[in-house]
Amino acid sequence: MNSKNIVKLLAIVALIGILSYVAAYGLQLGKYEVIPVKNLIKLGLDLRGGAEVVLEAQDNPNDPVTDEKIERAIATIRERIDSLGVTEPTITRQGAKRIRIGLPEIQDTQRALEVIGKTAQLKFVDEAGNTVLTGNDIKEAKAVYASQSQTGIQEPVVSLELTSEGAKKFALATSNNVGKIIAIYLDESVISAPQVNEAITDGKCQISGRMTMEEAADLAMLIRAGALPVELKTLQVTSIGPELGANSFEKSLAAGGIGILLVLVFMILYYRLPGLVADITLVLYICIVLFALAALQATLTLPGIAGIVLSIGMAVDANVIIFERLKEELKMGKSLRAAIDSGFRRAFLTIFDSNITTLIAAVVLFYFGTGPIKGFAVTLSIGILASMFTAIVVTKQLMKLVSGISALSNKKLYGA
Template structure:
């Protein structure tokens, strides 16, 4: 490759990288999801309560998680994380919600629906419910109501219940609380019913979501509740960004001052690295937390370390008297397994944390894993390609960090 084409290629690449960093920064910052500790919100630990004949098992917790996720999706609660903790607990983390306490109350309610007569006999339950929809009361009161639709078995049971209770009240009970007790005027055979009780539109919709998603297999009590205000979250994010920027500038200056041209390449690769890691996190919908920022900082250090190992090997080869091109090839060959082994062991540890960890620990592991893969990819592709381009522009050993090396600058 000739000198002039190499200069043009290097100039074009540098400009492209700087433009990439400039134009990608704002879209990535807007699209990446911030965790509870950075955005503010509520973290609640719920503990399943054992009752007679209903032991809490792993299957019970998994079913509860499935129902809770259905409720989250139906309610449209933003940035909610659900995961099990231990054998009998569920953690709910809600970030960016205007009223997270109300959201948690809606999510944790059992929502066990029963139709009872005056004697307390249960005729139909929510297990036979096919659908539940909120609508405005057609009588013009301005209240909302919930329209119920039963499956075939439920329609038959409800018909039997209304037939046996003509002229009597039929109690609609949710979680042992009587919502309404309408009088039955005639048997209802179409498999539908209406729950009315002076609901607002939002209350009716929340109740419909709970009933539609099904009753939780067990009841839950709040064991821990921790709230992070949006101001505190913003302060944590601001301090983290300032610390990260200062640290990054220090690394960039050190690499440029100590390794010179290879240091410039390392600085450029870090720009690509940050865009790549944060872009992948944004695409995957990963949540960035304070531990995640720590994982990002650690992976940046490992990315720099991979460049340092490679450059030191190249400097050794130059001191042995090899030409620059031969030193680059030999340096990468010698550095490869050291880089691969160190990053692989860290990736395995991150994988273990990702599999067994929850919440912040998992966020740390995800960020670290993405960073490790990106750093190895860049050092083996971009760094190598740029070193070859620069070697066609100048072969002066001093520009590669070797003072008084034996390599011939003109080779």
């Protein structure tokens, strides 16, 4: 029995050690590769830099702002940002009329603002002032290179494909305006004023002019995404440099590492052998949290790191409660095995109640919070569940294995 306990204990410790190594450095097994956890967890705006923008919908007496319009505006903005190639943007509603947008790693803030904020009302107007087409008649828009009719030089244009109804409208309009100009307006500004040389009946046309490929791509994206249902005014633009985010991340990791090291040392000095067991389970707890964040594809922010550090404290707190109960049972003269069973049983309700109440608070924060608050709630919730598992299940099993080894069965090693 003594040798079986040693083998089981060493196997569990080795498994935890392997998990720790894989989490930190990854693993290569032939064709299969396990990527380090740090490469799988996404970093938020405050850790990798970028820009944060606050927009406010402007009321119009004839067309007031409604919840439905704000939600449509958020959906349109999200599509526009996706077209910019920004990874993991955060778009949240604030109050009745405001929208907060986080743009991680964005370099050209001005361009992003122009793309996000344009109302993008597209229309084709003939010389008589009649609107012959609108953005609703556009089926597809993309930026391409096309040969200029006069010089043959390739230049960026926006190629448009019309809907079936739009094609009929455009065929009629171009037939009636041969030799005349049909101007193309975007937000009441003329972006192109081509002359109609012949009727266009295939439902395809181009927007040309002096534009770069990037400008053509932006215009095509605006047309595809559609018009914003309300006018948005920029209230605030906050830029976070990548160096500031990186410094914050490194300092947070350093602070967390120092805190964890101090906790590990304290547990061994104060609780002796049970403290060492708690340290082993704490390492497993950190691995579980990191793997869970990677599996959920969670975005880690500074408040999220605070949630992890806080939950580490709660994980240690659960072990402290258990070990204090254990010491009380030993002082009452119980055997080591009986004291361990009784100590865990007496500590269970206290640990369960405290963790459940904190978990409820985390759920409320996640439901009602936005952005970084949700990140804090997610990491705190994962940490609470992981700490309950490691404290109640893993610590208990390790303590039973340790107490079953004759060389480690002296009550003095358990603080008695």
